[in-house]
Amino acid sequence: MNGTVLIQSLIGGLGIGSIYALVAIGYSLVYRTMGLANFAHGNILMVGAYIGTVFYVSMHTNFIIAIIISSILIGILGMVMERILRPLGKMDLIYMMLGTLGIGIVLQNLAIIIWGTDGIAVQYPIKNEPWVIGNISISPYTLVIICASATVVLALQFFLHKTKLGLAMRSSAQEKEMSLVLGMNVNLMNALTLGLGSVLAAIAGVMVGPVFYVSPDMSSSVGIIGFAAAILGGFGSIPGAIIGGLTFGVLQTMVATQVSEWSQVIAFVIFVFVLIIKPSGIVGERVVDKI
Amino acid sequence: MELLKIAKVSREFGGLKAIDDVSFSVKKGAIHGVIGPNGSGKTTLFNVVSGHYKPTSGEVWFENKPIHKLPPYKICRAGLARTFQNLRLFKQMTVLENICAVLDESSGVRILDYFLFLNRVLRIEKETVLKAEKLLEDFNLSEWWNVQADSLPYGVQKRMEIARALATNPKLLLLDEPAAGLNHTETDELSGIIKHIRDDLGITVVLIEHDMKMVMSICETITVLNEGHLLIEGTPEVVSNDKQVISAYLGGEW
Amino acid sequence: MTLNKVAVDKTANERMDNQAELTFSLNERKLTNSKSKANYWIAFAVGVGLLLPFAANTYQIHILNLVVLYIMLAIGLNLTMGYCGQLNLAHVAFYAAGAYTSAILTTTYQFNFWLALPISILVSVFLGVLIGLPSLRVRTHYLAIATLGLSIAVNETIVNLDTITGGPVGITGIPKPSFFGILLITEYSYYYLVFAFTLLLFLFSRLVVKHGIGRSFRAVRDDHIAAQSLGINVAKQQILAFAFSGLFAGVGGVLYAHMLSYVSPDTFTFNEMMFILTIVVIGGLGNIYGSIAGAVILLILREWLLQFENWQQVLYGAMIVALVVFMPGGLVSIKSLFQRRKKAGSS
Numbered sequence A: 001m002n003g004t005v006l007i008q009s010l011i012g013g014l015g016i017g018s019i020y021a022l023v024a025i026g027y028s029l030v031y032r033t034m035g036l037a038n039f040a041h042g043n044i045l046m047v048g049a050y051i052g053t054v055f056y057v058s059m060h061t062n063f064i065i066a067i068i069i070s071s072i073l074i075g076i077l078g079m080v081m082e083r084i085l086r087p088l089g090k091m092d093l094i095y096m097m098l099g100t101l102g103i104g105i106v107l108q109n110l111a112i113i114i115w116g117t118d119g120i121a122v123q124y125p126i127k128n129e130p131w132v133i134g135n136i137s138i139s140p141y142t143l144v145i146i147c148a149s150a151t152v153v154l155a156l157q158f159f160l161h162k163t164k165l166g167l168a169m170r171s172s173a174q175e176k177e178m179s180l181v182l183g184m185n186v187n188l189m190n191a192l193t194l195g196l197g198s199v200l201a202a203i204a205g206v207m208v209g210p211v212f213y214v215s216p217d218m219s220s221s222v223g224i225i226g227f228a229a230a231i232l233g234g235f236g237s238i239p240g241a242i243i244g245g246l247t248f249g250v251l252q253t254m255v256a257t258q259v260s261e262w263s264q265v266i267a268f269v270i271f272v273f274v275l276i277i278k279p280s281g282i283v284g285e286r287v288v289d290k291i
Numbered sequence B: 001m002e003l004l005k006i007a008k009v010s011r012e013f014g015g016l017k018a019i020d021d022v023s024f025s026v027k028k029g030a031i032h033g034v035i036g037p038n039g040s041g042k043t044t045l046f047n048v049v050s051g052h053y054k055p056t057s058g059e060v061w062f063e064n065k066p067i068h069k070l071p072p073y074k075i076c077r078a079g080l081a082r083t084f085q086n087l088r089l090f091k092q093m094t095v096l097e098n099i100c101a102v103l104d105e106s107s108g109v110r111i112l113d114y115f116l117f118l119n120r121v122l123r124i125e126k127e128t129v130l131k132a133e134k135l136l137e138d139f140n141l142s143e144w145w146n147v148q149a150d151s152l153p154y155g156v157q158k159r160m161e162i163a164r165a166l167a168t169n170p171k172l173l174l175l176d177e178p179a180a181g182l183n184h185t186e187t188d189e190l191s192g193i194i195k196h197i198r199d200d201l202g203i204t205v206v207l208i209e210h211d212m213k214m215v216m217s218i219c220e221t222i223t224v225l226n227e228g229h230l231l232i233e234g235t236p237e238v239v240s241n242d243k244q245v246i247s248a249y250l251g252g253e254w
Numbered sequence C: 001m002t003l004n005k006v007a008v009d010k011t012a013n014e015r016m017d018n019q020a021e022l023t024f025s026l027n028e029r030k031l032t033n034s035k036s037k038a039n040y041w042i043a044f045a046v047g048v049g050l051l052l053p054f055a056a057n058t059y060q061i062h063i064l065n066l067v068v069l070y071i072m073l074a075i076g077l078n079l080t081m082g083y084c085g086q087l088n089l090a091h092v093a094f095y096a097a098g099a100y101t102s103a104i105l106t107t108t109y110q111f112n113f114w115l116a117l118p119i120s121i122l123v124s125v126f127l128g129v130l131i132g133l134p135s136l137r138v139r140t141h142y143l144a145i146a147t148l149g150l151s152i153a154v155n156e157t158i159v160n161l162d163t164i165t166g167g168p169v170g171i172t173g174i175p176k177p178s179f180f181g182i183l184l185i186t187e188y189s190y191y192y193l194v195f196a197f198t199l200l201l202f203l204f205s206r207l208v209v210k211h212g213i214g215r216s217f218r219a220v221r222d223d224h225i226a227a228q229s230l231g232i233n234v235a236k237q238q239i240l241a242f243a244f245s246g247l248f249a250g251v252g253g254v255l256y257a258h259m260l261s262y263v264s265p266d267t268f269t270f271n272e273m274m275f276i277l278t279i280v281v282i283g284g285l286g287n288i289y290g291s292i293a294g295a296v297i298l299l300i301l302r303e304w305l306l307q308f309e310n311w312q313q314v315l316y317g318a319m320i321v322a323l324v325v326f327m328p329g330g331l332v333s334i335k336s337l338f339q340r341r342k343k344a345g346s347s
């Protein structure tokens, strides 16, 4: 692999990696707050992508407006989902998995009924002629994705650490019992977290539209890798989700430049090896079982 | 004769020294107490001995063989069994199944038998159940045999955990706060059980306990830990009159 | 009653012992009674199973074949997940390994079915052990996504090795097996082959769960730390559980390939994995009879929902959510629910 290819695939990888990171943060936020691995997250992303695309492609709204509209609608969907998922919060992992999966199936097939299975090609919202610097050619939209995702993550961190509501959400995640005692509405906090996680998925979904097709298949392709990224970083950790997402993106893209059809296989095998070496993920601390 | 020897054992958790350079040994046939205030490292010590935690430094010897590098299941098979401070039963299994699951390990059924030698599986199953029934009888658990472990009364759960540890046919039994949560009569009962285990079954016992009355009455030797260090070791009289021990426990239960 | 007291009061001791023995043997008898009752039920079910094809039309016999096949797949997954507590999302990869190995051996290399069968089983068991290895290091969500990732990797590998596997198109023209000279060409005759294997594996799983292996599995599931401290080699049990998953799914895969005479990677997807998982969970984790009931009900449900055309999947998803939320113990919990009601009513 020469330097040019390396840099090019690195940037491309960071682009798709930031999408994975946003998805992974959604998984981790919800897990941290509700103890729930939300297998409908990928489907939420797909519905968000469709809603944004409908506004952008069919109704010719501005791309940013499309993202905002999609975020609002998906945020509400996320909050509604909390009510359905509430009984699952206390159950074993397998039941949660199946319950959220059921919701995912519903969303998936509603989307198919409404939008069909063909998928929609989305125009780039900016002129996407590659920039050529020496031998290296970079797609400007990739840089847009990276910057936009970074902005979203910074905004999220600001919200969680500096605003009253964000702090309340964090404390409700960390000290469930205490928050209950203090009279906090834990259900509301859960709903807000699911809403917030879903908003991140919607943003990721609409942004990635021009790169991929917007199609029902997005849910499993982006959804499963987003989940794997969250686990790779350390489930429940936001920095972990970012690292996991970027790692997955770069890994996949780099392998793809060498043996394109094997990129998925190799990425997953490496992923499993990393887990075997670091069973709690990259930033997850190795907790010794308290006995 | 020394059955268990703990030599300069330390264990750290991210900088915190839960136990620090602890050495002592347990004589064969003893009832040996380990006491100390909360957080003094007693359970950690047990976890190191039973192989759940590897020591940061130091060695553990059992019957003159080093065991600190072995995985827990091998340590158990070498003859060292334990109970846990927070009960760890096989919750969704009945009492009889809890015991049988342990006996199965030494019953000699091989995986191949399930495919080829059904008779062997069935015959050994009968033997296993019989052995388990004997053990249950010995611990007055017979009436509970078909009850799922998590729906037993607390005292019975504790008794069953001890019986289950004995099913491994150990030479040494480590008990982590067996009296915690028991009432007076149950504690007396427990003292009887521990003596029975030592006197009649010939098994050496090491127990961690906060109930001083019980410790003083049944242990021959007591080791006191404080903040991970070994404070003093001696007979109940020596330990209970020691100034350091009293000050370590000040504000504690004494 | 205390042990030392009992030792002193000898007569009391004896009295109580006798009492204990009495209730003990009574319970024992009750248990043996229900055991033989279970045997009658199994014999009855086998009888019904053998006769069903005579009442089935060509469409129904196809569904029957699938039901019996999925019973086998579900029981295998239940052994790993429900009994041993391992979050194994690679069952479908072992299913694929069995199907593809047999398909390749019997078409490209013209092996006889009965020779290809054991080889295919070996391959899928080996894959089971291999994919089970991460379970020695990672647990819960981490293990779920590790096995899922490897399962996706297996599927993509099948797609990529197109010279051997036919790639995305798959393999066609897989021959029907013959049994002592009878070619099992119709789905009616093939049904008996699937039925025989499922019955065999069901009886095997019953043996396993009732004896040592089953208890060790459940001990690992309930508390792996305690299990270790009691001399149970947890790693060995976990790998064994994955090997069982490979065994059941492998046999299932072989039978599937020769049933349809056709395999393609589209069969062995995440959705298929989730369908088998749903059968197991809806039926009841840690209960092999639940898996049988689950397979029957879910396959019938799936067929029944076909009439709703576009909406079938939406309804299916909604039903899963409802079942998980309202009946978390699975179908087998209905019985205990009923019993608890009865008790509450009588008191």
Ligand SMILES: Nc1ncnc2c1ncn2[C@@H]1O[C@H](COP(=O)(O)OP(=O)(O)OP(=O)(O)O)[C@@H](O)[C@H]1O
Residues within 6 Å of the ligand: A288, A289, A290, A291, B013, B016, B017, B018, B036, B037, B038, B039, B040, B041, B042, B043, B044, B045, B085
């Ligand atoms: N797995 C672990 N990870 C981190 N710290 C631990 C772990 N296990 C024990 N510790 C720490 O080691 C110290 C000793 O704990 P330990 O449980 O051994 O005390 P103890 O003497 O058994 O106390 P108690 O009487 O309350 O049971 C405590 O500060 C505890 O927080």
Ligand SMILES: [Mg+2]
Residues within 6 Å of the ligand: B042, B043, B044, B085
């Ligand atoms: Mg302790």
